Amino acid sequence: MALSRRQFVQTAGLGAGAALTANVWGRGRENSIWSAIEPNLQAVEHGVICVSSNENPVGPGEKVLGSLRSLLEGGKKPGRYSNQVGELTESIAAHFKVKTENVLVSEGSTEILRAATQVFTSKTKALVGTIPTYEECAGYAELIGNPVHGVKLNSEFKIDLDQMLAAAKGAGLVFYCNPNNPTATYVGAKATRDFLQKLNAASPDTTILVDEAYFDYVTDPDHETHVPIAIENPHVIVARTFSKAYGMAGLRQGYAIGHPETIKKMRQWVGSSGTGSLNVFGMAAATASIQQDADGAFTKNERNRNKAVRDMVTKWFADRGMKPTDSQANFMFVNIGTPAKAFREACRAKNVMVARDFPPFHQTHARISLGTMEEMQKAVQVFGEVLATKKSTAAA
């Protein structure tokens, strides 16, 4: 596996990247495609604070849970699955003021990431993404034997647009995760628009998948969804998920918005169409979620709640001389100066789940998802104890 992976992976731009790539791409996902085989038993037990998976600690809200309850109470006509796909699609289209033919609902955004990689990369058309970023596209490209080009982030841990542009010429698909996971940084709307334009000009056949999983958490004033561009431009796709701000990671709902022709190409690779299906609870909850957010109040509240927690945790680290990146998401990426693994294990022993490895920064950086304020007040205590021990051990 390692050998064949190395054949596929090439680094664009910085020479130093070559050493990183073999391990960076296609390593374990949040729980890895190998979860059927690797023992990985870490359910969130009672009393454990889980800040490891960028979930929304508050959940989807009472209204959404009520809609699920009403499903079980028989308030809705059961069994009309296909109509539910239709209703969810229509609700998403209405929310963004686009047509239903611009929308493709899916099993989490994961399925969109896979479908785009499937359709737009090939043996001769590579996937291009940053190192590090959310691994699904690269992992899947590798799985189907298509080449992957990694581009290092810039010194602020943001997408390096010049390097990205250079690497993307002739590529099949650019994965543009913004805000980026795991670094939490955000490239402003104007810079992204310019990038899309330049890339279209330089490489007209290259498709760009803008992953807006964490968009609802962005507070940078220069932010805008790229949905309006995607519906016009067949080479731009936006991926969204209900797993983050909408708080329903367990229900596996996501979607793509794009040009009808682009959506059409991906459709047969997505379970919501053809002979597949999404689960009824997820569809009902997703429909209720996006309908209740028609005025944006739900996401605004969630964004504000998250920002207060993010500010508190950012300040806590800064006060101790550990500067996180400029997080625009519901997690942060912090240089703790010690390997993530040791930090993770020490925190786990104190009932805080946090910080999986993100090569090439796993020796120094930890990704910390943001729980509730109450959870994070407890969590930073644990971080303090753990990091103090590390330092005293190091000094000894």
Place this chain on the structure above:
Amino acid sequence: MSVSRRGFLQGLGVDRTHAAAFMAARGHEELVAEAMQQGRQGAARRPNLPPGVEAIRISSNENPLGPGKAAIDAILGKFPEANRYPFNSTPLDADLEILIAKLNSAKRENVVLGVGSQELLKNAARVFMSPTKHLVIPSPTYGDPAGFAQNALHYTVKSAPVHDKTLKTDLSALLPLVKGAGLVYLCNPNNPTGTINSAQEIKDFVAEVKKTSPTTAVLLDEAYCDYATDPSFATAFPLALATPGVIVARTMSKAYGMAGVRIGYAIGDAATIKKMAAYRMPYNVNTFGVAAAVASLKDPQHIKDESARNKAVRDFTTKFFADLGYTSTDSQTNFIFTDIGKTMTAAQFRDACAAKGVMVGRDFPPLEKQWARISLGTMEEMQKATEVFRSVLKPATTTSSGKGQ
């Protein structure tokens, strides 16, 4: 939350529980296939019913009663954890794999989960086929693997017809096609014919395949196995566990009544399952479904009861058609496949039934001129439905006008 949940559960009367069950149960695959056949999406799914008529839907091989109470309770219990990924949630997706393994004297590495069995069927095509390694299927059979292989992957599919009288899958006719094949797909019991191949026949067939074409994989889809009552039928789990390249796919969508919940799994030897697991979408199964599946699998009595309930309805419906002079295949499933060809085509039957509020199965080429697939609802539903069938078909003995009425 727990208080309100309990209150809610107590508030569920019999009718509500039934409604909940009904909701979770209704299948999807065939519904979509039907819609596609009609060439429309969305609204097309409902037939034009006379005003005030509530449809009896016996078109999609669903369990009309849905999941048991244990499963519904498990789903309700998941509400507070909707925000958690399946790998952080209780029970874990891994717990479901371990439970499935334990129940089948296997290990976790022998099990892979799917979003229904459809993800597994598609992934098997991807793993074992290539532009030069074709798919072998009986005709007719469940269409998903062949459809995906042809339309999405652009791979070749070869088929052999079922036995012309019994409509049983003709394994000896498939054998000449397997040389160099990537994958053989057998649905056992078969959809839409309802027939089975015995455990011995399957065993012998697999041995022949391995002899003729050692690298060819065999996918046995046992979606309807819980409804089989013929003693010669047995699951191929032991065969799959012992034979590299043999996989059994299962779904919670049929007897377990959870078509809307989207949980399936496959069992095979570790190396074979590892190949399948590579294609498994990360965090593919939803947490509500995992909880419901775990609860259901711990309640085997419910499935025994469901199988007995279904058999009574199957016997009743089969006898109804026999009394009218129409032959059905020997169904071992929750649907029957009936020869109405002397009176009308499946399409004519379907349209006539829909006009009276009964939705029956779609066309199954190449048998659609003659054979109709009728899923089994509850006994009450089937008592009503058979009256509709009677009025639509008229007693065959007095029908001399032939087709096209």
